[in-house]
Amino acid sequence: MSAIVPFTSQTPFDKVVADIREKGWSIIDDFFSSEMVDALMGDISELDNGYMKQAGVGRSNDHQLALNRRRDYIRWIDPITPARTAFLDAMRELRLEFNRRLFLGLWDYEAHFARYEEGAFYEKHVDAFKGKSNRVLSTVLYLNEAWVDGDGGEFVLFDEHDENVELGRFFPQKGRLAVFLSEEFPHEVLKAQRTRHSIAGWFRVNNNIQNNLDPDQ
Numbered sequence: 001m002s003a004i005v006p007f008t009s010q011t012p013f014d015k016v017v018a019d020i021r022e023k024g025w026s027i028i029d030d031f032f033s034s035e036m037v038d039a040l041m042g043d044i045s046e047l048d049n050g051y052m053k054q055a056g057v058g059r060s061n062d063h064q065l066a067l068n069r070r071r072d073y074i075r076w077i078d079p080i081t082p083a084r085t086a087f088l089d090a091m092r093e094l095r096l097e098f099n100r101r102l103f104l105g106l107w108d109y110e111a112h113f114a115r116y117e118e119g120a121f122y123e124k125h126v127d128a129f130k131g132k133s134n135r136v137l138s139t140v141l142y143l144n145e146a147w148v149d150g151d152g153g154e155f156v157l158f159d160e161h162d163e164n165v166e167l168g169r170f171f172p173q174k175g176r177l178a179v180f181l182s183e184e185f186p187h188e189v190l191k192a193q194r195t196r197h198s199i200a201g202w203f204r205v206n207n208n209i210q211n212n213l214d215p216d217q
């Protein structure tokens, strides 16, 4: 089987880098090849909820199930299928591009599939607290065919200086990529009215304290 090619000749690296430099967030359609996005959708469709876990809030020892705050099922991504391998390779290339052009010093990338069943949501939050996390840049790749008004599940991004000001509301449309600074931008997922699939991920720096590598997840 030949490997899945993640990018196309049109992949707008310049745009995502310029957006992050100029405003700290970016929403781009068709960043990846549709071959890879379709294959990722195939992968997540085959995962049943019993094989995923209910997502929680907080990391490691203060990790809690918080069903009043979020209701998605997640599965961390390892390079165990052609699609997942292509995706992680692509995010490595994107990471190196950010490092080369914005000197972000990003060290690695972690990502999980997420499934929001009908009625699921994720209330307003930031992905990282200043000085408390090694997450620098958040990414979300959406995988849903033909999302329309009334399907709910919009991704809502808020102003970094005023969390009551909406910057935009976006359908979780197949092939759409959101990228934003993890500490700066509050965001939420409105209640989905149908099953909603995505891949959420984080580029991280290495906060290596006393030779202990930051635990992942």
Ligand SMILES: O=C(O)CCC(=O)C(=O)O
Binding pocket: 114, 122, 127, 140, 154, 155, 172, 187, 188, 189, 198, 200
């Ligand atoms: O799926 C989305 O639109 C955002 C998900 C999110 O905010 C997260 O997993 O931290």
Ligand SMILES: [Fe+2]
Binding pocket: 125, 126, 127, 187
């Ligand atoms: Fe988030």
